Amino acid sequence: MRRLAIGLLIGLVSLTLAFTVGWAQQRSLVLQGEMADQEAAAIEATLASFEAATGIKVETVWTRDPALLTTRIEAGNPPDVVLLPKPGQMVSLVGDGLLADLTFMKSQLEADYGQAWLDMGTVNGTLYGFYIAVSNKSMVWYSPAQFAANGYSVPTTWAEMIALSDQIVADGGVPWAVGLESGPATGWPGTDWIEDIMLRTAGADVYDQWVAHTIAWTDPLVKTAFEYFGDIVLNSSYVFGGATGALTTNFGDSPNDLFSDPPNAYLHHQASFIEGFFTEDFPDLVPGTDYDWFVTPPIDETLGTPAFGGGNVVVAFSDTPETQALMRYLASASVQEVWAARVGFISANKGVNPNVYPSDIVRAIAGSLVNASAFRFDASDLMPEDIGAAFWQGVVDYVGGEDLDTVLAELEAAY
């Protein structure tokens, strides 16, 4: 019995000791994000030098499952730093009192980021996040080589783009490659189309009202944007594989149809990050010759072509010195330059030297985003999450043949 008691005592003491030592040496952080493989690899590559310089270990968690963050928060064990794909999440997390503010690094961010980007990281006047891996979503990809071979020219208005589509059909081709499939998030590329159109038919102010739900989904302005998209995607001679093709083709595979021989399609509306997808499948493509992009052309000339895109907002769940060090590190231009040197990873940081970008194409995209005076973020990422997901589903239903008024009425009823 005595031996047992002594044994227990020793066990208890060593356990306590282990815990105390463990706490004292708790110099490790968890960084979580929903990133594509290439982007994740770029971030991992820079974390090694952070670990070497500070002695703080960073454990990374890459996932495509948004449920993981919910689960960790509910369990009271959130990651220290999270790269959120949706600013709407940041707002609701601030509302729940879960995020640490970034006042400690405000001067650093103000020096490196333009006002449009700072505003998007601010909730109720307090800075909570900064943006990395941003993208331009107002883009149509095409192949200059194919355009030259067929005598096509880049359209400068929406009407010209439709005329070009008709021309391609008349020549026996299919103009558009559309891919809406994206696992649990199927439909999102369609929401990008509609948002991009909305900025061109109704303008940025109406866009903001729509995001804030001060105008209804059943508003004629919203309906018009859906119809412009429908005019293309529901026209079976316009889309490779028709509506069924659009619904079953994965967004990442879709641009490959531009580079088959002969091309299955000639035009592809997708964000800047898609370059990383098709250049991986077709590594020999020469930027500027085999592929290039033009800004989604204006519909109403008075509204022009507002900058439109997305990005990941970096937020902190703790305010320990370790977390703050990592936040400062991730926001710095020198780190983001390493990421920028990789394909498809665009930095919103003004301090990033444009020369590091791998091609003129990426440089041009980055320039358009960093210096944007007004920038509109992807609406489906700004809306409450259930509404954003309902929007994806609404696109799927609309492309699947559902009556537009029914789809919009259902979206309105989702609030």
Next chain:
Amino acid sequence: MGKRSFSHWLYVAPALLILAFFLVYPAVHTIVLSFGDKTGEVFGGLSNYRFIFTNRGMQIALRNNLLWVVVFTAVTVGLGLAMAVLLDRVKYERVAKAIIFLPMAISFVGSGIIWKFIYAFRPASVGQIGLLNAIVVGLGGEPIGWLIERPWINNFALIFVGIWIWTGFCMVVLSATYKGIPKSLLESARLDGANEWQVFWRITFPLMRSTIAVAATMMLITVLKIFDIVYVMTNGNFGTEVIANRMYKEMFQFKNFGRASAIAVVLLLAIIPVMLFNLKRFREQEAVR
């Protein structure tokens, strides 16, 4: 007597504690949450239940679950029974049974991905990558969007994946019972002039009835909770939503604890009659022994 009943409670106490903590407490908590609002903190009355039975998306989910229950249960048990009886008569029984049972060893998610490839759609002008559409095109047809065409083709395409997985299980269970039937019974019936059809319906089937009921209730409970296949293959798009997938979405995507809990409660209520039936059968069997 008093002492005996005390020690008796002592023995079951650990089991009861575990049951209370892991089963009763979460169930009660879920029921409480189901009457709450989105966050589960404010009382919301019956609004979540009203949503379940009036929202169009939920109605589609309920309809699809019913379709799954009927088609999946009938086909897995029916086909399993047919295989159990018919394969008993052939030389290559073991090989055939192993092949039919094999999909059980693959995870649902794995099966979903395999079948997503089989159902893959490519436009008619280019080569097909999906097996099924390659066959259709090879026979001179137009490729079909198996997971898109609503409401029948895509739902049956999904249900078929479930059937592919579970038929083997039913077959193995039913085959064991079938082999337990004395062959002399069947032979004497045949000697008396009964044809094979009569032997099956008059002798085999009645003798296997209780096992068939067990297999059917098992399948029923499995299919009421069907989630993985739908989540992986369509995520409930194109009118293929089912209750469990919607519950997952409400909980983890929309963070609507009230609705998710209400859906869980409805699912629980739907399963209770099946469980009671199963228990009743079990007691009857025990009584026979």
